Amino acid sequence: MSDSRRNSCKINGSNNKTPFLIGVSGGTASGKSTVCKRIMEKLGQVNKNQSERQVVCISQDSFYRDLTQAEITKAEKGQFNFDHPDAFNEIYMKETLLDILAGKIVKIPTYDYKNHTLRKDEIITIYPADVVLFEGILVFYFPEVRNLFHMKLFVDTDSDTRLARRVPRDINERGRDLEQVLNQYTNFVKPAFEEFCSPTKKFADVIIPRGADNVVAIDLIVLHIMDIVRGQNRMNGIQVIAQPKRIK
Numbered sequence: 001m002s003d004s005r006r007n008s009c010k011i012n013g014s015n016n017k018t019p020f021l022i023g024v025s026g027g028t029a030s031g032k033s034t035v036c037k038r039i040m041e042k043l044g045q046v047n048k049n050q051s052e053r054q055v056v057c058i059s060q061d062s063f064y065r066d067l068t069q070a071e072i073t074k075a076e077k078g079q080f081n082f083d084h085p086d087a088f089n090e091i092y093m094k095e096t097l098l099d100i101l102a103g104k105i106v107k108i109p110t111y112d113y114k115n116h117t118l119r120k121d122e123i124i125t126i127y128p129a130d131v132v133l134f135e136g137i138l139v140f141y142f143p144e145v146r147n148l149f150h151m152k153l154f155v156d157t158d159s160d161t162r163l164a165r166r167v168p169r170d171i172n173e174r175g176r177d178l179e180q181v182l183n184q185y186t187n188f189v190k191p192a193f194e195e196f197c198s199p200t201k202k203f204a205d206v207i208i209p210r211g212a213d214n215v216v217a218i219d220l221i222v223l224h225i226m227d228i229v230r231g232q233n234r235m236n237g238i239q240v241i242a243q244p245k246r247i248k
């Protein structure tokens, strides 16, 4: 990220500052969303509505590409590879992040895991924020996306734990059955993690072992975010809710 991109820029006649953009990657069910939630909680953002938030979180799943009918039929049998980079719309992802960095208001569809489609009727509006978290399995895979982040976090949770979390989540929340979840995991999720996601760990600035359980790491990250945002004189509404314990 060049210094010029970090600095204030003039968009639509008003002075907007570039949000601090944080990428959060890690394998499926490693705790990416939970880590983002903890960061937002500690920055006092959770009980605010979207337009008032100074810290917002976006999922890479909103950038899955539209599937053909034949691909949807495969997906319904657990035979479509959602863990391969080709499953994503890289251009839309990059352009959206560039718009966010330019201080524009962006509208992003939510993702419907039951039907394998983007929910164009359920749109999240992202208003200019001080800090934007972008989480997903392959957020560091695409170089032009990766290079946009000011800070890169990798949530490192062992694969047994991740599978043990994914099975009940996919059955209870994503409308899958056990056989489908295990087949998809064995045929696509695990091999793609090893080929595409795990190698991107080397790009991370901070690796968070054990995800949201790692309170020390999350507190340090929150303090760093505070320092950066404060240094840019952009502390409009952020306040730290939980200060880390100091060593006496």
Ligand SMILES: Nc1ncnc2c1ncn2[C@@H]1O[C@H](COP(=O)(O)OP(=O)(O)O)[C@@H](O)[C@H]1O
Residues within 6 Å of the ligand: 026, 027, 028, 029, 030, 031, 032, 033, 034, 035, 165, 166, 169, 210, 211, 212, 213
């Ligand atoms: N530290 C944790 N301890 C226990 N369960 C967790 C923990 N972190 C996440 N989970 C659970 O595991 C599942 C996946 O977590 P999530 O944060 O959504 O992962 P990801 O965003 O990486 O897919 C969710 O059901 C979540 O509640």
Ligand SMILES: Nc1ccn([C@@H]2O[C@H](COP(=O)(O)O)[C@@H](O)[C@H]2O)c(=O)n1
Residues within 6 Å of the ligand: 027, 028, 029, 032, 061, 064, 075, 082, 083, 112, 113, 115, 116, 117, 136, 137, 189
């Ligand atoms: N229609 C879909 C789309 C994605 N997946 C799986 O979701 C995983 C990514 O989300 P996490 O919250 O687990 O990071 C990814 O591993 C895909 O396999 C899906 O099953 N169906």
